[in-house]
Amino acid sequence: MENWLTKRAALSPNKVALIYQYTDFTFAELNSTVQLYASKLFNFGIKKNDRIAVFSGNSFNGYVATLALQQVGAQIVFLNTRLSAAELSFQIKDSEAKLVLADDSIKLDQLRKIDEPVTVMSKILSMERSPAYSPVAEFNNDEVTSIMYTSGTSGRPKGVLQTFGNHFYSAIGMSLNLGINDHDSWVMTVPIYHISGFSIMMRSLVYGIPVYLIEKFDVKYINNILINERASIISLVPTMLKRALNDLQVGQTYNDNFRCVFLGGGPIDNWTLLRCQLLEIPVIQSYGMTETASNVVALNFQDAQRKVGSSGQPLFPVQLRITEQDEKGVGNIEIKAPNVAKGYLNRPDLFAAKMTDDGFYQTGDLGHLDDENFLYVNGRKDDMIISGGENIYPEEVENIYAKIEGLESIAIIGESNDDWGQVPVAYITTADKTFLNGPDLIEYGRSRLAHYKVPREFRLISQMPLTSSGKILRRKLDQVDYEKL
Incomplete structure (x- = not known):
């Protein structure tokens, strides 16, 4: 297919493409900005099929730089800005990224602790554009354009190869x-x-x-x-x-x-x-x-x-x-x-x-x-819990309890038990000035669920361990300090 950005700019030049902090950018304006940045990336030595890691939040610079890497034909390795230095270092090395392109409008503390080469986006902005640059003419369906590492809710993250066709x-x-x-x-x-x-x-x-x-x-x-x-x-x-x-x-x-x-x-x-x-x-x-x-x-x-x-x-x-x-x-x-x-x-x-x-x-x-x-x-x-030969799906139990006033979040996991193999236990967070107790919560569940599905114990924690996409990291719950209700 034709290059999506240049084609869209040709088809809808005056249509608004981006709204950022109450400022509108048309597709023609966005394309001009992206092509200028891409030309500077090209002048910096970034070329087709290079893997470039991007460390950025939802900023204008990050948006433009991401699109510009596609225009050069580079493969974008997306880095989660909430990862530790060790996690970032693993992903950069695993992907064999040529460079980390970092948005200097966010804290770069984790990146300062790694050995891999890092260039801030503002440095690219200050460079000259290259007269030899031209955007890639086509996006091939089978070509990898982005690499995203899985959230790692279990095991070591893996780089997912996403194509234009995907x-x-x-x-x-x-x-x-x-x-x-x-x-x-x-x-x-x-x-x-x-x-x-x-x-x-x-x-x-x-x-x-x-x-x-x-x-x-x-x-x-x-x-x-x-x-x-x-x-x-x-x-x-x-x-x-x-x-x-x-x-x-x-x-x-x-x-x-x-x-x-x-x-x-x-x-x-x-x-x-x-x-x-x-x-x-x-x-x-x-x-x-x-x-x-x-x-x-x-x-x-x-x-x-x-x-x-x-x-x-x-x-x-x-x-x-x-x-x-x-x-x-x-x-x-x-x-x-x-x-x-x-x-x-x-x-x-x-x-x-x-x-x-x-x-x-x-x-x-x-x-x-x-x-x-x-x-x-x-x-x-x-995540499925098998208790006494019965299957328990945590989301089913969580859904029943979620409507309790003052209960902000709940996660159910299985805990080893000599008699049943596993039994469900619940970790919860509550709103301020909310008082909940374990016996009442157990009774609430027994009136709405099969008894084997009701958590044996309720544990109050200050906050849920989450991935950056908002998913609960169940495997880390047993490492969190809690108060038994």
């Missing part, structure tokens, strides 16, 4: 599902260095719609945009959605052009979804991962109300099946689609082990389909 078919699938039109604009609060953020950048080029680039999750600033601007879609994870709802004042509603919260990053409890219904805030749940270049399953507007709790149906380019089902129809979620990644960097064996003989990717998640082919995700296979 991102294109991801964008097309979502466009068909949401019915994207010229009036849409997408609010990007999730990080560029995650697939949820970078996919919004790529969709903007494919669809020709503006992106509201949000540097940090300031709930009042974001709600102000959703109430007073023309923003139509926002990507959030469950914790972000809850904070946005809690900040709304009585009688406040989002703007007339607003269409939906596009929700990813894990399951959401039914109580929060009910609050959204009461406030007339449509929520489109979805399912996807780094290895699928964002979403492969999503609800649509027509089914959002009647299928609350479902992640939706497979997007048009996607095949989905459930294998090794138990008596309740719960089994392994497997995906076959053109947006499944090319593989794991330096670990083709690991990726090959996740592929079936007939080309399906084994996600490692458990779920079931209803009679209309809507997917319900039960949780990670590794």
Whole structure:
């Protein structure tokens, strides 16, 4: 395909492409800025197929530099800015990145502790442009454009090789599902260095719609945009959605052009979804991962109300099946689609082990389909608790408890037990001035769940260990200090 940025600038030069701190940039202006920066990158010695690590938050410089690397033809290695120096060093070395391009508007403390070469983005800005530079003419579907390391909820992170074709078919699938039109604009609060953020950048080029680039999750600033601007879609994870709802004042509603919260990053409890219904805030749940270049399953507007709790149906380019089902129809979620990644960097064996003989990717998640082919995700296979021969899915239990007033978050894990093999225990965080006690919480669960699913113990902690995308790191819960309730 033709270069997406230059083609979009030719097709929609005067259409707004980016809104950053109340400043609008058209596609023509964005393209000119990106090409200038790309020319300077080229002059700095960055060329096609070089791997360049990017250490940046959701800043204007980071947005431009990321697009500029595509124009040069470099492969972008996205670095999570919340990682430790040791974690960053591993990913830079594992990817064999030629350079770390860092946004000097954020703290670079972790980078100062590593040995790899680092150049700040402002240094590139001060360089001369190269007269020999020209942007790549085509984006080849099979070419790797981005490398993202998995969150590492278990084991060492792996570099996921994402191609232009992966991102294109991801964008097309979502466009068909949401019915994207010229009036849409997408609010990007999730990080560029995650697939949820970078996919919004790529969709903007494919669809020709503006992106509201949000540097940090300031709930009042974001709600102000959703109430007073023309923003139509926002990507959030469950914790972000809850904070946005809690900040709304009585009688406040989002703007007339607003269409939906596009929700990813894990399951959401039914109580929060009910609050959204009461406030007339449509929520489109979805399912996807780094290895699928964002979403492969999503609800649509027509089914959002009647299928609350479902992640939706497979997007048009996607095949989905459930294998090794138990008596309740719960089994392994497997995906076959053109947006499944090319593989794991330096670990083709690991990726090959996740592929079936007939080309399906084994996600490692458990779920079931209803009679209309809507997917319900039960949780990670590794998270499932087996107690006395019974399967317990943590998300099911968490969903029951999530509606308790004052209980901010809950995570269920299995703990070894001589009699039952494993028993469920719960870690919770609460709002200020909230008092909850273990016996009452156990009784609450027993009136709503099979007794074997009810946590044996409730443990109060100050905060949940999370990945930067908002997912709970269950494997770290047993390392957290707690107070037994």
